[in-house]
Amino acid sequence: MPQMAPINWMSLLISxxxxxxxxxxxxxxxxxxxxxxxxxxxxxxLINWKW
Incomplete structure (x- = not known):
């Protein structure tokens, strides 16, 4: 089984x-x-204060 090139891993990661x-x-x-x-x-x- 062939190994994946680094550019393939990078494109897979980006996708x-x-x-x-x-x-x-x-x-x-x-x-x-x-x-x-x-x-x-x-x-x-409502509080009406009466001063």
């Missing part, structure tokens, strides 16, 4: 890294976060 980066970027950018509640009700404490 694997490119596939890894494309896969991770597609997973990152395709994720959509949907919050459970669209409106958050906050109670405001």
């Amino acid at each position: 694997i890294v490119i596939v890894f980066l494309v896969f991770n970027s597609m997973n990152y950018f395709s994720f959509l976060y949907h919050p459970s509640s669209k409106q958050i009700n906050k109670k405001k404490n």
Whole structure:
């Protein structure tokens, strides 16, 4: 079985890294976060100070 030349190993490494980066970027950018509640009700404490 013939050995692989170093340029073949380098091209294999580059192709694997490119596939890894494309896969991770597609997973990152395709994720959509949907919050459970669209409106958050906050109670405001209105304190009228009488000086």
